[in-house]
Structures are given as structure tokens and as C-alpha cells.
Amino acid sequence: MPPPLVSAGLVNVTYNSSSERSVWVCERITRFERFTKGVFFGDNPLNHTLSMFILQASLVCLFSSSFQYLLSQVGATTFVPQILAGFIAGHSVLGNIRLFGKLISTTKPFYVCETISLFGSMLFLFLVGVKIDPYMVIKTGRKTWAIAFCSCTFPVLLSIFFIFVLRRLWNPESEIYESIFFIAIFLSSGSFHVTAGFLEDLKLLNSEVGQLALSLSLLNGAVSAFWQTVITRLISADVKEHNNSVTLSTIFLLLLTIFIVFVLRPIMFWMIRKTPRGTPISEAYMVSIFLMVLGCSLIGEVFGEHYLLGPVILGLAVPDGPPLGSALVEKLETFVTTVFMPIFYFSSGVKCNISLIDGHSFAIVQPVALFSFVGRVLGTMLPSMCCNMSLVDSFSVGLITSSQGINHLLYLQSCLYFRIISEQTYAQMMVSLVWLTLVSTPIVKFLYDPSKSYLSLSKRTIEHAPPNAVLPLLACMHFEENALPIINLLEMSHSTLSSPVCLYALHLIQLKGRSAPFLKVHQENTMSNSLHSSQSDNIISAFKSYQNQNMGNVMVKLFTSLSPYETMHDEICTLAADKRVCMLITPFHMQWISGEVSKCANPIRKLNRNLLKTAPCSVGILVERGNLVWNNPLYGVFFYSVAVVFIEGSDDREALTYAMRMANHPNVRVTVIRLVDPCDRITNSFSEDADSDLVLKFKDNYIQIKRHDYREELVRDSVELINAIKTLESCYDLVLVGRCHENKSSLFTGLGDWHEYPELGSIGDMLVSPDSAFDGSVLVVQQQRNTGVAQNDFRLDSSVYSKHTNFAPPV
Template sequence: MAGSSALNMSMFGNSALDNNIYVCEINRSKFQRSSGIFFGENPLKFTLPVIVLQTSLVGLLTTILQLLLIPHGVTNFSPRLLAGLIMGPSILGEIDLVRKYLFPPRTYYINDTIAFFGSMMYMFVIGIKIDLSSVLKSLRRGKRAWAIGTCSLIIPLTLSTTSAILLRLTLSSSEEKLYSTIVPTAVLISTTSFHVTSTHLADLKLLNSDVGRIGVSSSIVGGTLSAILVTILFSLRQSRLRHDNSFRMMMVSLIVLMIFIAYVLRPIMIWMIRQTPKGKPVKESYIVSVFFMLLGCAYIGESIGEHFMIGPILLGLAVPDGPPLASALVEKLETMVSSVFLPLYFLYSGSKFKVFLIDAPSFAVVQLVAFISLFGKVIGTMLPSIYCKMPVVDALCLGLILSARGITELLYFQACLHYLVIDGQLYGNIVIALLWMTGLTTPIVRYLYDPSKGYLSLTRRRNIQHASPGVELQLMACIYSEENSPSIINILEMSNSTQESPICFHVLHLIQLTGRATPLFIDHQLGDKTTSDSSVHSTQSQRIINAFRLYEEQNLGTVVVKIFTSISPYDTMHDEICMQAAEKRVSMLIVPFHRQWTSNGVSESALPIRALNRHLLRIAPCSVGILIERGALNRSSAITCMSYYSVGVIFIEGPDDREALVYAMRMAERLNVRVTVVRLVEPRRMKSRILMNRDSDSNLIDKFKGGYTHIKRHDYKEEIVRDSVEVINVVRSLEGCFDLILVGRRHASESSSLFNGLTEWNEYPELGYVGDMLVCSDSTFDGSVLVVQQQKLGALHHVEYLDSSIINTKQEPFTVVEMPHGTKV
């Protein structure tokens, strides 16, 4: 029999410092692995199969809880912690059979090591995502961030510690441990963590919102102050446990470690980036080298008496953010760490939670302190926010977001458990507090805060049809890659910018957020630069800037081009686009289609782009045009030579068709553009038009015929169609006739016989029936298509299911908000 010393009793319960648990087990050379059931061995009696089963079960349970809770506004922290608690000794571990085979004592020591390793990797990844330049900017010029971040730490810290000191007076002598630990608990539960805040904002899809931006910058300030405070407290505790004066040496060693990381390891990583060719992935040897740096920093941090997380977090902060290095590290580590290692860490956290140790007095005291801390956090956030003229609801949501707890606080209290600051009873109470503090606040934020309210509250949707004549036309184009630039420039060229009717063209280069935690919006008019000048994204943005700047120089006085770069997650990118469109009073937003046709075949972009386009069609505060390139528009450059464009308009009826026709009429003013309008009419509608008064469609058609058809290069045709087959024949007959075809996405007569049976064959519902006919798989059309949707008042308050052709025309009231006018040419 072999005896092995386990963890200190304070990790499991309330006991003296020198008491230990001794576990006796049979020492067999084949104890780790099983030969299999066919050799008469039970795999659950061996370590490796049990650990694999534990990992699988906790991962499965976490996924199930996420599916159940996340739709209700609960973020990922709560399902993960709940899964660990359910798998722990308080619930499933109480069953004798489960405890015997699934949670034998020998597996906990191995699992604890894997869990700490996983949490170390996780915090390293989080450190990578933190942009140090944003931190420094917040500290230098973020007065509002300083005010909110400082008050959100000091006020709850003051209230919770004061209440803890007062509550100590009510405790009896039998509660000596709670008496000595309630104040440190109040201090730690009042801290702020940048990682926790940014994670909750990402889970709630609020990173791009106003509250999200303020929350990130405020948590940077509060989190930095909290980290300094906690590091000093833990170092002091270490020194007192050893009964020596090692605090100064620990602080000096920590400073030396920081200097070593900043001036030795970071320059090495910058050298790695410079050695990587632009657009190429980082060498595997560089990734492995950074991984060894991580392990070395963790070892040094543990050796000097600090928490082993200190080194990885500092190294993560030192990694240059963005591609190529940070993006590669996050891509390689995040999935494995989040899906495998992190559930094991929460299993470890649950194994230390024992509900039978909790009694009523300690539970009441800890939960009361937690509630006071939450109340202080909300008040401490709301007061400076309202002083800075933030709406009350937004200030409340910001306070709730900063009050939500996460893995950082859990690590703090587990360190307290290790340093004997708290015992198992207090740890159980704290875990319950962290769980309800997070599970209560994030659903309230999800219910109260709508990031789209900034553009939902506009008095009207802007479009080209109702734009004032002779006034500067505001257009915006989204670009995913530099391949989109030539066609967008050609569209701008065709839009007929003149001295009498100039165009202000806003170009928004969209980049998916990778390798960092905070979104970034760059205004290139202000001379902003990306945080990583060597990255491929910076190079692409510069090429796009150069192309549009050259076009602007060749059209001085008629076109002003304003270029921006937005780096954000695809899930929330639509909020950024819509807010920019609302602020700049844009009349039409032009976005590329998610598929691109090339001479070598079809290349399809990532599916998130298609989802983004659908979001924009649903909620954009202006007209939306989806541009599908099939090779015609980019055959010649509008920058270098005069090109002639043949534009067709397929007109049926409805606001979208009118918007497309009005845009085409603006193009028709240009000498190098020929416009042909093809109207599809049902026979019964032709008779009704003769007998009844003229409608909006007919008035616009008459305006085109009277103003443009007398010019030889423009033409108007009417095609009588009786059913969907004839519609298809007419549309297919136009293939090869035009460089660009403009069509409306929706039509007022979609319930008529003209579109019967087309729903089943609609490959791209976001393009409508006619647009889908031109770009579907069996189409031979080799030009480009601009599918136009006119956003109307009230259209933003219903969720439009893009796979359906039903139009919701319900009007709902709006709050009147005037947006600032953009700069005139």
C-alpha cells in the first residue's frame, strides 16, 4: 500500500492547517490504462478512461445548458459553472455508484492539473485579445472611462467593505473563520475585470453598441486598478503565510518579469511578425516558440511566489494584437481551450463546492455582502454615466454589465482557497453569489438594451427617391476585400456626381475581428492608423484607400470620399454599419453579394457575410442595394479611361422598383450611360391603368418616358406577362444585353399569378424573385445585378423572414430624433 499526501484540508472543508488527507490505493503498473472489456477488465477502474469520460460528460452537459439558457440572455459563464456544480460532489457526486466509478479520488489530482493548465491557456488567450494601445488611450484621454472605471470600483468597494465590517459585529464566536474572511471577500467580490466584461458583451452581441464601447473602456481602467490591488493583497498574504519579509522581493521579481516580457520577449515576437511575408501564415516554429515562452513565464511566476496566471496574462498582453501572430495563436488555441480544457476547469471548480458545508448564517452574510457589492457597482457606474449625459436605461445596463462576474473572480477566490484566506464553506457561498450575480444581470441587460435603437428611432428611412433634388447625395458602400473596389468605383462613376448634385461617398472596409477582444473603428480622414502596421489587413486597407483617393482627386468638386475601417465580429457588424449610415444620413447602402464569379469559376465567400446582408436588409435605416458581380462592371477601370455602360431596369411595381428606377434615372444623366427600362405588366393591370387614375408607378414611368426616352441612347419597353413562365422567359431574354441590371427586391404584386410556383425555386431569397433569376445556378447572365430595397417607415419594427415573399406593411410609431447633418462638398 502506498500513501500519497493530498491537498490541504482547507481545500475541502473547515480544518486545521496541518491536517492532511491520505488516500491509500493499490499501486499497479497497469493502473492508468485498461486492457479492455474483452479481457475481463472494467475500464472505469482505470484513470485514463475515467478522465476521458469525465471530459466528455462535462462538455456535453455544458453544451446542453448553453442551448437552454443562452437564448434567455444568460452568458456562457453560467452554463459552464452550473455544469461543473452538477458534476461535482454536491449533486451527481452524492450518488455512491457515480462517486465510486466516475469520480474516484485518484482522478481529481490529474484533473486539477489539467484544469489549471487549461485556465492558464485561457487567460493567455484573453491577454492576447486585449489591445494594449486601447488601454493606453483609455488611460491617457478617456476622461469618461476614468470616471466610470474608477467609481465602479471605489464605490462598491467602500460599500461592501463597510457593510462587511458592520456585519462582523453580529457574528458569534463560533463563526471565527467567517469573521476573519468576510472583509477580504467583500474586497475581491467588488473588483472589475476587463476580460469578464468583454466576454459578456461578446456573448450578448453588444461589443459594437454604445454601451459596449463604454463598458470595454471603463473595464480597462477598473480592471487595471483591480489587478494591481489583488496582486498586492495576494503577495502580502504569501509573505504572512511564510512569516518572513519576502513581499519586497516578490514585488521586485514581478517588476523584473514584466520588464523581461516587455523588452525581451515582445521584441522577439515583433521580429517574428517582420519575418513573416505579408499575407502568409506564421511559421509553426514561431507558434511553438511562443508556447514555450508561455510555459516559461508561468513557471517563473509560480517560482517567485506569485499566482501562476500572472506570467501568462502578462505575456498575452505583450503579444502584438491582430494578424498575423495574435490571430494565429487565437485560432489554434481558442477552440481546444474553450471546448475541452475550460469545461475541465469548471469541473475542478465544482469539485471544490460542497453544499453540505453551507449553513444559514454564513449564507445570509455572504449573499448580503454580494448584493451590496452589486448595488454599489450599479450605483457607482450610473452616477458618472448620467453626469456624462448618458441615458438612464443605458447607464443602468452598463452598471449591470460591469456587475456580472466571471472566471477572473472565480480564480481570485480559488487563490484565496489555496492561500488559506477562505475555507470550503465560504467558497461555496461565494460560488452561489457569483452564479446569481451573473445569471440575474445579463438577462436584464438583454431585455432592456437594444443596440439598434439609435437608428430605429429615426423619423423616416432615407432613400434616393425622396432625396431633395440639388442636394448632396449621401451614399455608403461596404467592402469586404480589395477585389470589391473596382465594381464599387464603377457604380460611383455611374451615379453621376456633378457640381449641381454632388455625392459624398462613404466607404466602409469591413474586417472580421480576430486576435483581439475589442472592436476597432478607424476614421482615415483623421489620420488614424491600424494597431498593427505589418498586418495584411493594414495593407488591404491602404490599397483600398489609395484607389478611392485617386478617384476623388480626378473628380474634385463633385465627389468627396470618406473612408473608414471597421474591425468587429460578423455577429454585430450590422449594428456598426447601420449606426454609421444613420449618423451620416445615407440614402443608399451598397453591399457586395456573398458570392463572387470569376473566370475560373465561382468562389463563395463566408456564410457570415450572407447573414450580415440579411441583417442589413431587415434593419438598415436607408435603402439597401446588393451588388452581384458577374464580370461586366470591372472589365475596364473608371479611373483610367472613359467606359460606356449599358444599364437595364426590370420594373414591375412597388417601392423597391421605384427606388431602382429613380437611381437609374440619375445614372441616365451621365453621357456614357445608356438606360433601358423593361416593364412587366399583367393584362388586367393594363386595363385598370387605362380606366383608373394614375398611380405612383405610372407617374414615375411617365417621368422617365417624358424626360429621357427622347434621348436616343435611352429606351422604354413594355412586356405583357400572364404567369411566372412568361416572367422567366422575359428575364432570361435580357441575358447578355446589359452590363448592369437594376431590379427591386420586393414587388407589390408578389401574391399574383406572376410569381406562382417561384418560391420553391428561389435559391437566394435575399435577392427577390427577379434578382434570383439573374444570378441563380442555371443563369447565363454575364453582367452585374444591383438588387434594390427601399426601406420604409415602420419596416424596422418587424422581423422580416427573408425566405418568405410576404410583405409586412404595418406602420408603427417612432420616436422623433434628428441626426446631425454630414459635411457638405
């Protein structure tokens, strides 16, 4: 007999199955008070709602982090560890244990947890909308539309054909066939955010395959979201009982969309106009946006729409990128993805009871899921191959666009709520989501390497560039302060009509507030008014002024790249390969001019290391100490004093070749300082002959010019090497040094143990170390390495290469 109603709460637990069972559960209200008195007062904390919720959230976050650590080794996306954590913490695993089952299955704390998870999913999908650029649909070409159409229709047709065959051959009276068609259509759907997250986890956002997959998933996601919403409305039992309400609900949805687009979106643009450039968005504006999200969700619930529709539409209406879109993502994303979403996966896992799955239904549903997956892969792969894409790349695109994620899970829960599918079907679908995603990720990681497209190119260096031809250079910039040093370097490169320099200036911006990266090409005599391009306005103006000042002698092409730091090197290398540049120049991660280290120093340093390993051309890291900023060639004529520290090796030859081009400039004085170890001369090696020939060429062509100089210094050990480097202090505006030296002598003995910046090599590290009094700028040069193979990390741990190591030397 239940206790009196004054001390008991009656909770209606409805299982959304085909039989529409309802179970009434009686629980003592006193047992689930909000707060606990504590164990020292004889109270059990697990008998209270707040304590139970914290325990549930802690368990799922712990499991999610553990699975993420283990499965990241095989390239699994974040979706798989989180959904597995929900399985473990739900009825399927811990729920079967008597002690944990009582804790997890307690009714009131679970509904509190589920409510919070739904609130988190609302914020999550709002952020998804913020990151999406709807104009990408307009920008896609005909081939992308054709591939997207095939990837939508082919899996549906193939899976439905398989269902008809299966129904004729095996147990046609099974109840599972009632929802099998919906399963097939559901698994054939796509999602832009799922694909973007997949690519971000695999660090493929900037790759050619990643760009195509994003465009396809945007089209597929829009189509899938439309017809899934329509199917959910038409099949839902509640809708069938109230047919007249469907029309009113649809009209209201259109009115809500119009209100968001024509009222709330202009308000957001007004907020942006009121925010001074370069300053963060006001907290009052952020609170206003948050209230808009809650209001749109509430209005949707009041008029019978899904609570997620309003926030998603509002997110699409938010202007992406800085200052508003990026600020929203920066403030909300970490907390939502690391706290709210694990709770959402926990509530999803609790609803999934794998014990309901029987062998017969499993043998029907999982092959259908496999055929839908294969059909989606083939539907993307075959038309891609018809568009002259390679087999590996087209197969990778098919696997990426077939990935499953959070959007599929949300639609699945909606179908469970509207009784379109049963609990057994829900569990079957959850299993298929996990294993299909878990299988496809390692295959993509193993098959596709974006660096293969540019590492197999022929040698492109300044040393091997044809004389009196256009010298293409690529210069990267992160901040406005990087522009003037690059302009000075361009001035010293001595671009003339007979031997011009073509500079591709690339402004790099970290991807914030959107999912898809992009590369903006700035046309001549135009200035883009987009929010992202406006950050490049000062850089564009500086380079255009310099080009106009040297009309006919200098060619400058301007680009802006918006991408995450983890994959930014792919964007740079792809552009370098496409433009066939001989050297790319990138700034050092530290800035001495302002006296402060940028907050982006660590990502920029990692970017430079990735460029040293994968660049399809020579790489120069420019360490600016102030000399190239104080000199401004836009407003006057300046004289530059340049030195080259030459020891031996391909990197030193590349640096000397670049300096020989600078020596042709009438306002540049070049001094070559060759450091020679008298005890370790190898006169018969190819490297030594190439070194001597290049040095002899410099002496023959430039020493007779009085402003240039050449000298040799004998150094016997690392102490004398350091003393020779100290003689450069306060003498030169710019010093060019090679990064690596193929030397087995004792010159570099012990130096590698004291490297603070291995990416600069031994000489560069000595020049910029805190103990050095050298105040000039340094350009550390690395000549292009082996073609077709990315460089090993050991070269970034020590700049000195020993001929006695077990690693093969570069060619």
C-alpha cells in the same frame, strides 16, 4: 491496517480550510495504472487513471453543452452553463450519489484532471492577454475614467457600510465576518475579458453601450487585478511567514516583465517582419511562442510567483491581430475553450461543497454579494446618466460591467489555496457568482436593443432625397476585389459640382486576435501603418486615386471596421445613421470572378440579411459578375449599359430613382423595362399612382435623349415573366431591380418555392441563378422600411409580399 508501501501510494490530501486539516489516504498503486487491458481481459477500465480522466472530461463536456443549449434561450452567457456543469459533476450533486461519488472523488485521477485544468487555464489567460489591446487605456477619455473610478469605489464603500451595519445588528461573533470584507471587495472587482465575453454572447460588441462597457472594464480590470494581487500577497499566511521573500519576489516580477517587453516582444515583431504579407505565420514561430508561454510560467513558479502571471504578461506583449495574434487565437481558442475550460470548471465544482453552507452564513454572505452587485451597478449608472446617457443605456452598462466570470473564479481559487478564505466561503462565493450572472444577463437582453438607436430615424432614401443636394452613400467591402465594382458604381452615379455624391467607403474585417472591435477613420493624405489598417491599403489607394482624378466632383471618406460578423451589421447601421446616408451598398456573398466561393460566404450572407432587416436607409446588394471589374474608370473612359426592371412597389421606385440619376451621366445608357399584368391593374391605390408618376417623370425627362429607352411588356403569368427576364441576357452591364413587390397577381405564383437566394427577391434570384445565362452585374434595391421596428424574417424567406397575408405591409 494499510497494505505494504510497495503496493500502496500515500497521498496527502490537504483541505484548505481555517483548521488546516490534513487527511492521509492510502490507495493501491496497481489500481491506478495508466492503461487498462480492457473488459475482455477481466479488467475494469474505471480502475485506471486515463479512463477515469476521460470519463470526467466527457461528463463535464456533456453537461456543459446541455446547459448551454437550454440556457441560451434566456440569453445566459457561456460562463453559467459551464460552472453549473462543474456543480453537477462535483460533490454537490453526483458526488452525493454513492456510485458516482466513488468515481469522481478518487484521488489520483482527480489530481491529474486538476493539473490538466490548470494547464488549460494558463493557455486561456494567455489568449485573454493576446486579445487585449493595452493602448485602449490611453485612448479612453476623461468621462470614461470618471465613470470607471466611481464604479470601482462606490460598490466597495456601499458593501463595507452594509457589513458594519449587519455586524452590529446580527451575531457579531460569527466566524464568517473574518473573510466578509474580502468577499465585498472581491465582488466589487471587474474584468475586461469577462465583460468582452458577456458582450460577445449577447452580440453587443459593436453597440454604443458595448463600446463604453469595454472601456470601463479595461480600466476596472487593470485596477482590480493589481489590488487583488496585492491583497492576496499581504493576507496570505505563507507570505506572513516569509516577509523578506516578498521584496525579492516583487523584484523578480519586475525583471520578468522587463524581459518580456524588451526581449520577447521585439522577437515577435521580428517574426512578423519575416512573414510575407498575406501568408500565415510559420509553424516554427508558433512553436516558439508556445515555448515562451511555458517558459514564463515555469520561471514564475520557480521564483514563487503565480504560474499565470508570466503567460498573462506575455499575452499582453503579443501584437494583436494578424498575422501573429489572430493565428494564435485561431489555433488555440477552440480547443482551449471547449475542452480545457470545461475540465477547469469541473475541478472548480469538485472543490465546491454546497453542503457546507448553513443558513446563517448564507443569510450574511448573499446580501453582501447583492449589495456589492447593486453598488457596482449604481456606481456605473449614476455617473453615466450625468454624462447625458439614457436611463436604460446606463442601467445596461452597469449590469454588463457587473458580470462575473472566469477571472473571478481564478482569484477565488488562489484565495482558497493561500487559505485566505475557507471552503464554506468558497462555496458561498461560487453560488453568488452563478446567480448574479444568471439574473443580469436576461435583463440586459430584454432591455437593450442596439437597433433602436437608428431604427427610429426619419426616412432616408434616394427617392425622397432633396434634388441638387449632396447624395450620401455608404459602400461596404470585404475584399480588395469589391473596391473596383464600387468605384464603377460611383462613376455611374454621376457626381457633379451641382449634385455631388459623398461616398463613405467601409472596409469590413473579421475580428480575430483581439476582444474589442474598433472603427478606424483614415485621414486624407495619410496611410496608417497599423497591422489592421494595412489590410485596407490597396482599397484606400484605389479610392484616393479616383477622388484625385475627379477632384472637386467626388467626396470619399474611408473607414476600416474590425468586428465579428455576428454584430457587424450594428457597426454598419450605426455609421449609416451617423452619416445620414440614403443608401448603403453591400456586396453579394458569392464571387463569380475568381470562380470560387469565399470561405466567409455564409457569414457575409447572414450579414446581408441582417442589414435588410435593420438598416436605417435603403439597401443595395451588388452582385458582381465581372462587367464592373473589367471596366476600370481609373485608366480610361467607359460606357455603361444599364437596365431597370420595373413592376411596382417602393423597392422598384427606389431602383428607378437611382437609375434616373445615372441617366444624367453622358456615358450611361439607361433602359427601363416595365412589366405589366393586364389582369391585375389597381389604378386607385397610392402605390400605383406613385409608380405611374415616377415612370412618367422618366419618360418626360429622359426619353427625348436618344441613348435612353423605355418599353412596356405585358406578362400574364410567371412563365411569361421568366421569358421577359431572359431577354436581358448579354445586353446590359448592370441591371437594377427591386427586391420586394407588393403584388397579388399570378405573376409570382410558384416562384417563391424555387428561390435559391431569397435576399435578392424574385427577379434578382432569376438573374443570378445557375440556370440563367445573364452575365451582367445586378444591383438589388430595397427601400427603407418602417422606422422604429426591425423587419420580420418572413421577407427573407420570400421576396413577394401578398396583400392577403396576415402581416402588416410596410409604410
